Amino acid sequence: MRRLMIALLFLMVTSTGAQEKNASKSANVKAPKVIYKYRQYEKFDLGSMEIKGSIVAPGDLSVKERSRRTFSRDLYDRDNFNTEVIEDIRNLR
Amino acid sequence: MKKILLIITLIMSSRALADIKAATELYKQPQSLKRDRDMALELFKSKYFFSSLAFAKNYIAGSKELDPEFEAVIEKLMVKTGTMSFSYMDRKILKRHMSSPTLALAYGIRMSQLKKWDESNKALDNVPDNHKFGSEARMLQGAALNMLLKDNDAVAMYKRCIKASQTIEQDAEKEKLGRYYAIIKESCFIHLARIEYRNGNYEQAKELYRAIPKTSYRFPYILMEKAWNAYQREDYNRSLGVLVTYKSPLMTSYFFPEAEVLRALSYFRLCLWEDSMVTIENYYKRYKAQSDVLRALLLKHKKSYTYFLKMAFAPIEETEKMHPYVRNMMTQIRKKIKFSIDLVSYKKAQNELKFIQKLPTSKLRNLMEGELKETLKWRTTHLNHYIKKQMFDFVNEIHKFSYEMFNIKLEILARKRDLVWDNKQLVSDRSRGSHENLKRESDEHFYDFRGEFWADELGDYSFGLKSNCEKVRVGAAK
Numbered sequence: 055m056r057r058l059m060i061a062l063l064f065l066m067v068t069s070t071g072a073q074e075k076n077a078s079k080s081a082n083v084k085a086p087k088v089i090y091k092y093r094q095y096e097k098f099d100l101g102s103m104e105i106k107g108s109i110v111a112p113g114d115l116s117v118k119e120r121s122r123r124t125f126s127r128d129l130y131d132r133d134n135f136n137t138e139v140i141e142d143i144r145n146l147r
Numbered sequence: 148m149k150k151i152l153l154i155i156t157l158i159m160s161s162r163a164l165a166d167i168k169a170a171t172e173l174y175k176q177p178q179s180l181k182r183d184r185d186m187a188l189e190l191f192k193s194k195y196f197f198s199s200l201a202f203a204k205n206y207i208a209g210s211k212e213l214d215p216e217f218e219a220v221i222e223k224l225m226v227k228t229g230t231m232s233f234s235y236m237d238r239k240i241l242k243r244h245m246s247s248p249t250l251a252l253a254y255g256i257r258m259s260q261l262k263k264w265d266e267s268n269k270a271l272d273n274v275p276d277n278h279k280f281g282s283e284a285r286m287l288q289g290a291a292l293n294m295l296l297k298d299n300d301a302v303a304m305y306k307r308c309i310k311a312s313q314t315i316e317q318d319a320e321k322e323k324l325g326r327y328y329a330i331i332k333e334s335c336f337i338h339l340a341r342i343e344y345r346n347g348n349y350e351q352a353k354e355l356y357r358a359i360p361k362t363s364y365r366f367p368y369i370l371m372e373k374a375w376n377a378y379q380r381e382d383y384n385r386s387l388g389v390l391v392t393y394k395s396p397l398m399t400s401y402f403f404p405e406a407e408v409l410r411a412l413s414y415f416r417l418c419l420w421e422d423s424m425v426t427i428e429n430y431y432k433r434y435k436a437q438s439d440v441l442r443a444l445l446l447k448h449k450k451s452y453t454y455f456l457k458m459a460f461a462p463i464e465e466t467e468k469m470h471p472y473v474r475n476m477m478t479q480i481r482k483k484i485k486f487s488i489d490l491v492s493y494k495k496a497q498n499e500l501k502f503i504q505k506l507p508t509s510k511l512r513n514l515m516e517g518e519l520k521e522t523l524k525w526r527t528t529h530l531n532h533y534i535k536k537q538m539f540d541f542v543n544e545i546h547k548f549s550y551e552m553f554n555i556k557l558e559i560l561a562r563k564r565d566l567v568w569d570n571k572q573l574v575s576d577r578s579r580g581s582h583e584n585l586k587r588e589s590d591e592h593f594y595d596f597r598g599e600f601w602a603d604e605l606g607d608y609s610f611g612l613k614s615n616c617e618k619v620r621v622g623a624a625k
Contacts, residue, residue, distance in 0.1 A: 126558065126561075127554055127557060127558045127561075128554075129412060129415075129551075129554060129555060129558060130408055130412065130548075130551040130554070130555075132375045132379075133345065134341065134344065134345040135341040135344065135345075135372060136293075136294065136341075136345075138341070138368075138372075139290050139293060139294070139338060139341060140262075140290070140294075142286075142290070142334050142337075142338070143259055143286065143287050143290045144259075144260065144485065145483050145484055145485040145486075146230075146256070146283050146286070146287070146331075146484070146485065147226075147229065147230055147283070147327075147484065147485065147488050
């Protein structure tokens with residue numbers, strides 16, 4: 055068992071070493087040299103900027119006038135006197 | 148005087164004793180339908196109405212058809228002992244005897260109590276217009292058709308009711324009987340008005356309500372309906388005027404929580420919010436607090452089978468001590484036709500039991516005593532329940548309407564808030580009355596209310612308040 059384990063470890067070490075060697079070879083051939091340059095300082099003169107168009111909103115702050123919506127409660131109402139009709143016939147002799 | 152009374156009582160009791168001898172002999176025969184029938188007739192002749200009833204019911208249960216002589220006896224028995232003697236019989240038995248107008252009425256009453264309107268209407272068709280119970284049957288049928296929303300048929304039925312009761316009222320030999328049929332006639336008028344009201348025909352309803360005289364037993368009860376009718380016609384001044392009648396000393400025992408709500412609503416519609424608020428506050432202060440006390444008092448005895456009936460027999464001073472509402476309630480309940488008739492029957496049954504207990508011991512006497520004791524027990528429970536229900540209904544009504552009052556109060560507060568939002572106010576803080584604001588027809592009465600109530604003026608008051616509903620900018624009010 056021990057021997058088998060040692061053999062497996064040996065095999066794994068040798069295969070990873072081979073992969074690293076292949077990768078370093080292909081990098082040496084293709085890698086282009088890219089140089090990134092950033093602007094170090096940029097200035098905006100907001101005062102000299104101009105927007106063209108026409109103003110459609112009123113000049114001052116305003117709220118459109120409309121009547122407030124009111125919700126009225128269902129107040130007590132009498133549709134009929136059915137209860138009284140029943141009461142009457144129950145009060146017959 | 149005492150001696151004469153004693154002799155009369157002796158003669159009466161000896162006559163009763165002689166009559167019961169014939170019934171005792173009859174009772175010795177073997178049990179049969181014929182014997183039950185003869186026993187019923189014999190005891191009826193001896194004026195033992197409640198004892199006769201037991202045998203009559205046995206005969207009705209066993210026989211297929213009733214002969215005219217027996218029909219005449221049960222008709223009188225129903226008058227003497229009340230409709231409940233027959234209306235609580237087995238429904239199948241009653242249904243078998245629909246050719247008997249008395250039993251058809253009993254069945255019709257039972258069906259209407261169970262709200263089986265169609266069946267009630269069909270059964271009552273068997274009571275002719277010219278029968279003793281004709282007007283009651285027509286009124287019941289009118290109500291059944293009303294509930295079935297068959298308005299045209301209901302109107303026709305009520306008209307027949309008015310005609311039938313008018314005929315008996317005119318021919319009645321006894322004043323009390325005449326008054327009873329006058330009440331039925333007026334009730335049918337009121338029911339006609341209620342149909343018009345339900346259909347939104349308030350002008351027609353108004354005319355029908357006016358057919359009820361101020362002397363009528365029904366008058367105090369219809370004032371509220373008249374006030375509602377005026378309210379629906381947007382005649383809030385008339386509504387308030389009609390309601391003020393309840394403040395008359397003649398009507399102290401009549402208290403309708405709904406009338407207070409209608410008063411608050413009428414002020415509200417005239418935008419007299421402060422008056423409305425005062426009505427609401429008064430309701431809470433006066434009625435709600437008292438009703439809570441009354442409720443506690445009633446709850447203590449709610450399981451009793453006799454407490455409320457004893458209350459009915461107690462003198463007014465005693466009920467007044469219990470609670471002012473109890474006294475008023477008892478006065479109201481005693482005025483109800485059904486209750487007073489049932490109470491008279493109850494007392495008659497008690498007297499009959501006393502007579503029976505004086506009779507010499509026999510099988511028949513024991514049977515009669517047992518039957519009557521059972522009858523009295525059942526009637527005690529029944530009457531006690533009737534009073535209890537009336538009282539609890541009243542308490543519940545106060546609580547129900549206190550919720551409605553709260554709703555009106557909320558609405559007033561909301562309207563006041565809206566005025567503030569709109570930077571407006573009502574045209575005046577409180578509008579004053581004026582004759583200009585009266586709505587009145589040429590034949591309609593109007594009386595100035597000067598702090599006194601006159602019987603002939605009751606129900607004809609009207610306020611003259613101007614509507615305050617106009618809104619003006621703040622500061623522009625008059």
